[in-house]
Amino acid sequence: MQCRFLIYRFDPEKDAKPHYQTYTVEAEPTDKILDCLNRIRWEQDATLAYRASCAHGICGSDAMQINSHICLACQKLVRDFTTGGNFVIEPLPLFRVIKDLVVDLEPFFEKYRAVRPYLITDEPPPDKERLQDPEEQKTIEPALRCILCASCTAACPINRADPEYLGPAALLRAFRYIYDSRDSARPGRLADLDNESGAWGCKTMRWCTEVCPKGIPVTRCITQIKQAIKQI
C-alpha cells in the first residue's frame, strides 16, 4: 500500500525553525514504521536523521511520536494505525531537538545517574552467589524490562511542568534497587526520594504506564516507592 509520511525536519545548520516534509513510501501492512524510515533514507532522502539500532524493541534507540503517540518506530507496524496509511512522525517531546527526529537525551541520563543506579552493598560477597528468594526477584522483574528509551519521561506531564522532577524512568531505576534484597542502601535511597522532585512528584497520571513500549507498570512501581517511604 502507498503510505504518506509527514516528517518533522530541523537542521540547525540550515533551518531557522522546524518544518514538515512529505514522503511517499510503498509499504506492506506488516512493515515496521522503522522500515519505512529506512527506505526513505536509503531511497529518497539521505539527509533524514533518526536513531535506531536493534530494530526489535530492545535497545531503546528509536522512541519518537507517531501520529502523536509516543512509541518505538521498530515496534509499530503500518497495520497498527488506522489512519489510512497517513503518518505524522515527530521527535520525542520535552527534549531539545538536535536534528530531525534526534533529541538530546543528556538531561534524561543525568537524572538517571542521580538515583545511584547500581547495587550498593556493605558486606563482602560470598564465594558463590548471594541467595535471593525467587519471589523477591519477581518483585523487581517489571523494572528489569526498562530499555531507557525515555518514552515515559517524555510523556509525563509533571516532567514537562517541573524540570527538577526526576521523572518516571529514573524513579523506576530507583525502584529496581530499593526492592532488590541484595542492596543495602535502601534507607538512603528512600530518603533521597522523599520530596516533590522525587517520588512525591508523581501524581499518578499514568501517562508513563500508557506509553511504555515494554508494558512496565511504571506508576505502580513509583507508588510502591511511596509506600516504602511511608513505612520508614
Add this chain to the structure above:
Amino acid sequence: MEHRYDVVIVGAGLAGLRAAIELGEDTRVAVITKVFATRSHSGAAQGGIGAAIGNEEKDDWQWHMFDTVKGSDYLGDQDAIEIMARDAPRVVYELEHLGVPFNRTAEGKIAQRAFGGHTRDFGQAAVKRACYAADRTGRVILDTLWEKSVQRGIDFFHEYHVVSLLMADDRCTGLVAYELATGAIHIFYCKALLLATGGAGKIYKTTSNAMASTGDGMALAFRAGAPLQDMEFVQFHPTGIYKLGILISEAARGEGGVLRNRDGDRFMERYAPVIKDLAPRDMVSRCILEEIRAGRGIDGKDYVHLDLTHLGKDVIGTKLSEIIDFAKTYAGVDAAEEPIPVQPTCHYMMGGIAANADGNVVIDGKGGILPGLFAAGECACVSVHGANRLGCNSLLDTLVFGRRAGRTVSRFIHSVGRVKVSEALVKKKVKGFTEILDKTGSERLGPILLRMQEIMMEHVSVFRQESGLEQALEEVRSLKEKYRLAAVTDKGRCFNRDLMDYCELGHMLDLAEVITQAALWRRESRGAHSREDFTDRDDVQFLAHSMATSTDDGSIRLFTRPVTITRYQPKERTY
C-alpha cells in the same frame, strides 16, 4: 580536538565495558561508542550465559570444555577454551555480586536451563548450564556493567564514530573519530587501544543483528594491517522469525520447545537422536534447510514451525516473555496457542581480529603480536568458538576475555612509553576523512548495500559451493568499485547519518570480500561452513585457522595459523 588517554576502548558492549571496569581507577580510560552504551547489541542476547556451576544438576567445567571443542568442530583453540570453561563459574558469581538479577531456583540460587550442544558426561544428554535472567540476559548484564561504569566515573564518548586507527613504529597509538552530533573530528592518542566493536551481521540480508553491527572494528584493524581469522565461519541461528530474522532464543527449545515440519513431525529426532532440538546451531540450521529442500517446509514455503504451545503459561510468562512479545508484535502469533514461523538468520561471526587469550592482536602464524592493539568480544577471534559457537558461550566469551584483555592492557601501559605520532600522518588521515564529504559521485549507497546483502545471503550463507562463491566474490569486488564512485549526499555536519552509512558500508564490503575468499579457500565442510562440493571435514588439509591480511595492492593474502589441541583429539561429530 585532541584527547590523550592511557587506554582507549572502542565499543561499549559487554567486552568493552568489562575491560573498562577491569582497568580500574588508576588508569585514564576513554570508551568510544557509536551508539549510546546501553544501545549496544550485547543487550539483544536473550538466552543465558554458560557456566558449569551445577545449581540444577551435576555439571563439570571439563564437560563444558568438551562441548565447546566439539561444538567448534575441533577448530577452537583448546587452551583458550579451557581458560573460558574454567573461568565461567567465577564470571557468573562476579556478575551476581555486581547486581545482575538472575532468575533463581526455589532455594534462591542462580537458575539454569538447557541450551544447544551443552551436555553432561561428554555428550550423554543435555544439561542445564545456561544461567539466565528471563530471556533478557544480555540486556540486564549490559545494564549492570554500564551502571558499574557510571559509578566508576569512566569517560564515555557517546555517538562518536571511529574512521581510522593511527599506527606509528608498527604500534597502534590512537585513532581518528568524529562526533555525530557536530561532525567535529577528534584525535585520540593512547598507549593501548582495545577494539570491542562486536559483529557484522548486517552484511547479510536476513539477520538478527542490530543496524549497528557493521564490523567496524574488524575492518579498521584489517586496514591497519592486522589479520582477520576464520572469517568464513558465519553462524546462522536456526530460529529467526520468518522473513524478519528477529531472534527467537534457543532458550525456547531449552525450555522444551520443538521444531516441526509441514507434517507436524519433530524432525530433529531424525538428525540428532540424542539431544534432538538442542543440537548445535550449525546443525539445526542445516536440518531446517534440508527439510525445506525436501518440500517439508510449512505449506511448501521456506520456513518451519517452532512449537511452544505445550509449555504452559507459567514457563512462557516467567522465562520467555520477551520472545513471546516479539512473536506477537512482528508475526502476529500468540505463541502460547500457535507455533511460530521460523527460518535461519545470520547471527554471529565466529571469525574476527586474530587474537590470543590475553587480548593481544596476533599478526602471524607463530603468534607474534601487534603492540598497542588489543581485541575482545565478537570482533575478536581468540578462538574459542572455532567453526561453530555454542549458544550462551558468547556472553561468556565477552566477559572472560574482556577482563583478560583489560588486565593485559594494564600491564602493557605500565611497561611502555608513548610513541610520537607524526603530524603529517594525522593530517593525512583527517584529510582522507574530510574528503569523503567533498566527494561527488555517480553511485548511490542504498543499492550497493542491498545488493551486497542479497549476494552474501544467496551464495555465502548456510550452504556454499565453488561456483556460487566465485560469483559472489566477483560481484562483491564490482560493488567495491561502485562504492569508490559513490558519494555522500548529505553534506551537513550535524548528525549526518549518510556519512556514517558510507563508512559502515565500506567496512562491510571489505569484510564480505574476506569472508567469501576464505570460504572459497576452505575446501571442506566444518561447523557453520558447509560446502556442497566438499561435504566432509578434512583434518589433513584444513585443521587450521585461516588468516587474511590486506596487501599494498589491495588484494587479500591468505595464510594459516595452527589449531591448539590439548585434551580432545578430533573425531566424528554426531549428537
